[in-house]
Amino acid sequence: MTPDSDRHSQFELLRQRRFLPFFAVQSLGAFNDNVYRQAIIGLLFYLGVTPEERTLYTNLAPALFILPYFLFSALAGQIAEKLEKSKLIRITTAMEIAIMSLAAAGFLMQNMTVLLVALFCTGLQSTLFGPVKYSILPSVLKPEELTGGNGLVEMGTSISILIGMIFGGLIFQIAGSHGPVTAATAVVALAILGNVVSRMIPRAEAGAPGLKINWNPLPESLAIWRLTRKQLAVRNAILGVSWFWFIGTMLTAQLPTYAEINLGGESRHYIFALALFSIGTGVGSLLCEKLSARTVEIGLVPLGAFGISAFMLDLYFARSGAAPMHVSTIAAFLQLPGSTRIVIDLLGIGAFTGFFVVPLFALIQSRTPKGELARVIAGMNIQNAVFIVVAAVVGIAVQRFLGWTIPQVFLALAIANTLVAIYIFTIVPEFLMRFLSWVLVRTLYRLRVRGIEQHVPDDGAALIVCNHVSYMDALILAASIPRPVRFVMYYKIFNIPVMRFIFRTAKAIPIAGARENPELMQRAFDAIDQALAEGEIVCIFPEGKLTKDGEIAAFKSGVERILEKRPVPVVPMALRGMWASMWSHRDNRMGRMRVPRRLRAHVEVVADAPVDGRGATAEGLEARVRELRGDAA
Structure with missing residues (x-):
């Protein structure tokens, strides 16, 4: 007789209307965001701005994108709780069309001020979409499908981000003088496509339709923060997700310099390294359902945490100094001593990141009351934003003031990740207990x-x-x-x-x-x-x-x-x-x-x-x- 776990696969969700349109909208949104941000960088090179101006813009852009998470997450959580979810997704994708139309005008006028304003608005749209992104899954999936559904979403997001960065980075290189028009057309077309697909998402009822919205962000931010701390397991799962963002931000922020100094000195090596990490994350996210036998198996979290540390530690030893020589191709890079270990380590870090974060999302969704989930996700987004900013500041500080090399940063991350994991599992032994069982x-x-x-x-x-x-x-x-x-x-x-x-x-x-x-x-x-x-x-x-x-x-x-x-x-x-x-x-x-x-x-x-x-x-x-x-x- 065929068991339940053999009859079903998470990929079957991609054939079902209750999941596929939402998955497509999420993936298209992540893809378009990264096309847009990389196209802005491409425009800076196209305009020939000075390195100082380029550094100013590239540092200002992430800050503008993340600022709305601090300002509007509390409001976004309440709106996601009060409104029917498919309607809210259609509203946010319609907002994306308007925002990308403004961005298109910025590309056509080659006006960085307009593009940065549109980038802030993109952050606002992402802030509104965030709570509904994860709160809709428990409404449309069965409990035993949560791990697989979250795995697919994380896989789709990581791959979409990677492809979006590559596509956005190539627009001005391939289109040349037509780059501004190509970029403008691409971001608007992708936004329209996302809105069209969003109309296929079936109805998903509001978590708390009678909720009275508090428009004052400060007390409401404190209120949703308290919601995230009601249950010890949920509180520490959210801490784990925020720590995932800290690790991810620290790692990916170092990759451009790491590619230049430690991998051989070509921009394509940065994309290659990012691709390895993203592919590893996608594969690890997909494997979660198989390893968990379709349950919310938080026993995978300790496995993921210690796996990240092990591979990051090996990444330090694989090449703790500069590359032996400058190489211009990926094939030449792979011939250098230690390169195979670097490839395996980046794939391993990504895979165990998937094991770490997917069960945490599934736990948050399964243990939080449906009438509070969107606000809890909003509270998590605020905390994530704090960890991202701290990661960026720490990454700059340890290199500029302490003189650490990138491999030394990776070594410190491996040690810190182990200590944080031990702390979380000591506070909530359920994680370790589930791992042992x-x-x-x-x-x-x-x-x-x-x-x-x-x-x-x-x-x-x-x-x-x-x-x-x-x-x-x-x-x-x-x-x-x-x-x-x-x-x-x-x-x-x-x-x-x-x-x-x-x-x-x-x-x-x-x-x-x-x-x-x-x-x-x-x-x-x-x-x-x-x-x-x-x-x-x-x-x-x-x-x-x-x-x-x-x-x-x-x-x-x-x-x-x-x-x-x-x-x-x-x-x-x-x-x-x-x-x-x-x-x-x-x-x-x-x-x-x-x-x-x-x-x-x-x-x-x-x-x-x-x-x-x-x-x-x-x-x-x-x-x-x-x-x-x-x-x-």
């Missing part, structure tokens, strides 16, 4: 899932009942279910060394028998009821103990006690193939040492349609789980 499950098992997408509710309380076969059952189920799950487990399993850290961090609920510890048992039922009252998913193993013969034991009445007080939907699940795997009671202690036979066992998680909690009985649920399990013990 992700590694364990994918190392020890070949996991297949069936029925999870259809039968586990996307939101609201639910009780999951499942057969109990091995000490790894909770980790297997956690890796299969897209939502966070509160597991109820026997306190002796909960207290297993090392695993205790994972279970405690996952907020598992330890329980004991009435004769063993009636007080602990009562605390467990109270915790279960509170979790269900707060809309969480709770999983129990109604047999009360691991199977000793591979068969399902009778379900105890505890499940009925839970439902009597809180009659939530009950999702029957069955673990298949676990009896032959490691850490079941199939073999004696010596038999368990036969690891090769049991490593990478094929296991399956099967879910059935929810049962109404008001009429569910232990006997009836046991029968459903037996039927799901079948003969595949």
